[in-house]
Amino acid sequence: xxxxxxxxxxxxxxxxxxxxxxxxxxxxxxxxxxxxxxxxxxxxxxxxxxxxxxxxxxxxxxxxxxxxxxxxxxxxxxxxxxxxxxxxxxxxxxxxxxxxxxxxxxxxxxxxxxxxxxxxxxxxxxxxxxxxxxxxxxxxxxxxxxxxxxxxxxxxxxxxxxxxxxxxxxxxxxxxxxxxxxxxxxxxxxxxxxxxxxxxxxxxx
Amino acid sequence: xxxxxxxxxxxxxxxxxxxxxxxxxxxxxxxxxxxxxxxxxxxxxxxxxxxxxxxxxxxxxxxxxxxxxxxxxxxxxxxxxxxxxxxxxxxxxxxxxxxxxxxxxxxxxxxxxxxxxxxxxxxxxxxxxxxxxxxxxxxxxxxxxxxxxxxxxxxxxxxxxxxxxxxxxxxxxxxxxxxxxxxxxxxxxxxxxxxxxxxxxxxxx
DNA sequence: GTCTATAATTTGATAGAC
DNA sequence: GTCTATCAAATTATAGAC
Numbered sequence: 001x002x003x004x005x006x007x008x009x010x011x012x013x014x015x016x017x018x019x020x021x022x023x024x025x026x027x028x029x030x031x032x033x034x035x036x037x038x039x040x041x042x043x044x045x046x047x048x049x050x051x052x053x054x055x056x057x058x059x060x061x062x063x064x065x066x067x068x069x070x071x072x073x074x075x076x077x078x079x080x081x082x083x084x085x086x087x088x089x090x091x092x093x094x095x096x097x098x099x100x101x102x103x104x105x106x107x108x109x110x111x112x113x114x115x116x117x118x119x120x121x122x123x124x125x126x127x128x129x130x131x132x133x134x135x136x137x138x139x140x141x142x143x144x145x146x147x148x149x150x151x152x153x154x155x156x157x158x159x160x161x162x163x164x165x166x167x168x169x170x171x172x173x174x175x176x177x178x179x180x181x182x183x184x185x186x187x188x189x190x191x192x193x194x195x196x197x198x199x200x201x202x203x204x205x
Numbered sequence: 206x207x208x209x210x211x212x213x214x215x216x217x218x219x220x221x222x223x224x225x226x227x228x229x230x231x232x233x234x235x236x237x238x239x240x241x242x243x244x245x246x247x248x249x250x251x252x253x254x255x256x257x258x259x260x261x262x263x264x265x266x267x268x269x270x271x272x273x274x275x276x277x278x279x280x281x282x283x284x285x286x287x288x289x290x291x292x293x294x295x296x297x298x299x300x301x302x303x304x305x306x307x308x309x310x311x312x313x314x315x316x317x318x319x320x321x322x323x324x325x326x327x328x329x330x331x332x333x334x335x336x337x338x339x340x341x342x343x344x345x346x347x348x349x350x351x352x353x354x355x356x357x358x359x360x361x362x363x364x365x366x367x368x369x370x371x372x373x374x375x376x377x378x379x380x381x382x383x384x385x386x387x388x389x390x391x392x393x394x395x396x397x398x399x400x401x402x403x404x405x406x407x408x409x410x
Numbered sequence: 411g412t413c414t415a416t417a418a419t420t421t422g423a424t425a426g427a428c
Numbered sequence: 429g430t431c432t433a434t435c436a437a438a439t440t441a442t443a444g445a446c
Contacts, residue, residue: 010411028234029318032440045412047441105317108374112310113234115376129381148406153382153392154399161370162363168373169313169365171320176334177358187358194359201353202407215429237422250430252423417442424435 011049013039015059018046022060023102026109030057058121061110064100065122068107069129071096076134082141085134087196090163094192097167098185104164131156147203155203162195216254218244220264227265228311232318235262263326266315269305270327273312274334276301281339287346290339292401295368299397302372303390309369336361352408360408367400 008016017039021030032053036043050056075089097103111118122128138152166173166188174184213221222244226235237258241248255261280294302308316323327333343357371378371393379389 025318026231026233028231031438033438042413043440044414044442048411051441053440108377109314111377112375113230115380118376118380131381150403151395151399154396154403156382157371157378157392157396158367158400158403160374161366165366165370165373166362168370170317171323172313172316173362175320175324176336177361187362190356191359191362194356195363198355198359198363198407202403236420247431248422249424249432253429256423258422411446413444413446415443415445417440419438419440421438422436425433426431427433428429428431 010039010041010045014041014046014049014056018056019060019063022057023064023100023106026106027057027113061107062121064103065107065118066127067096067100068103069122069127072129073127076129076131082137082147083196083200085137086159086199089159090195091192093163094188097164098188101167101170104167108168146205148205150203155199159195159199162191162198166191215244215246215250219246219251219254219261223261224265224268227262228269228305228307231311231314232262266312267326269308270312270323271332272301272305273308274327274332277334278332281334281336287342287352288401288405290342291364291404294364295400296397298368299393302369303393306372306375309372313373351410353410355408360404364400364404367396367403371396 014035017035021035021038025031025034030053032043032046035056036046039046046056050059071092072089075085075092078085078088080088135152135156138147138150138155141147142149166184170184173179174181179187219240222240226240226243230236230239235258237248237251240261241251244251251261255264276297277294280290280297283290283293285293340357340361343352343355343360346352347354371389375389378384379386384392
């Protein structure tokens with residue numbers, strides 16, 4: 001894709017190209033030349049707009065992390081009832097990943113590479129997930145007797161795992177289960193309802 | 206860690222060092238110099254024993270993939286009852302990842318990078334997971350009326366996701382839930398029982 | 411702002427002594 | 429087998445013309 005999409009200016013095209021390359025290959029695997037080619041410009045211009053590779057990466061990473069975390073928080077901190085909250089979490093999260101399938105892989109990957117920098121850049125800006133309220137809500141429901149006794153932390157892990165993991169391991173899953181891209185997409189669409197149903201069946205009294 | 210652990214010969218130390226570096230940084234992020242330092246030898250010797258970086262990587266990847274996949278298969282293809290099978294899967298898998306926490310991240314990562322090579326090197330050797338029998342088993346139980354109607358594929362995804370995902374996203378989870386390494390380890394130990402219980406509650410009639 | 415040409419640095423790989 | 433020294437290739441970054 002060397003064609004210049006004249007819609008955007010050079011800076012915009014660079015950002016779009018850098019996002020594509022970084023999010024698919026990661027920081028270590030990305031090449032400045034790849035980004036320049038993808039944007040339809042030359043390497044020098046990359047350095048003109050963004051000082052060096054690290055600055056460019058930082059810009060992209062911040063943007064993607066913003067998509068990944070604040071969405072969780074808005075749901076966790078809302079005043080919705082527990083089950084409604086979980087439904088929203090699954091549904092909105094899968095929707096986001098249907099549009100940006102690379103998102104969880106990219107963010108998790110880079111966080112694994114350097115958890116420290118992650119804290120400063122993402123957590124510092126008050127975008128960190130705050131699961132406390134959600135965990136308390138689970139405990140309340142247990143005390144009210146509406147759901148079975150279950151460790152809130154494990155329930156949270158189950159919820160997040162079932163929602164995100166298929167997107168992280170997508171190539172492995174589609175290959176081993178012989179699924180086409182379309183079939184995968186449809187399966188993920190089904191999971192918006194399957195996961196909440198599964199959880200409700202597991203914990204509701 | 207420049208110290209030469211005289212236990213092994215040079216080749217053994219190289220393999221151990223390469224394993225550590227590749228599995229934590231990935232192929233793209235790994236440096237031959239890092240591996241040499243870790244092994245307490247110099248770069249030239251790496252090329253003496255293993256022609257080039259790619260050959261060395263291939264050796265490591267094959268070994269790790271063998272740990273990751275055949276284990277699943279042995280369980281999937283056994284004649285154990287459904288619930289027993291799921292319990293074994295969770296338990297043995299978590300046990301493996303407690304010892305090699307990097308394993309799922311590494312394998313998934315490299316498979317994502319190049320799904321084609323993955324097919325040849327791992328799937329070719331008859332080590333590919335064969336979930337067919339497991340999926341049929343679920344359908345039989347549904348027909349017998351012992352478990353609720355549920356899509357076998359979604360049940361399988363749920364099982365795998367809940368088991369593996371916490372290890373893939375470990376740094377993110379421990380940070381956001383304020384867990385120490387020990388607490389994480391203990392939580393994973395608990396999940397050997399929590400996950401099967403969760404699933405049984407969800408699908409048993 | 412955008413380009414070409416080139417420098418500087420990093421990294422993988424080899425030559426040759428011991 | 430193992431090392432030091434060095435090369436070659438890849439990759440990031442800059443200089444300077446337009």
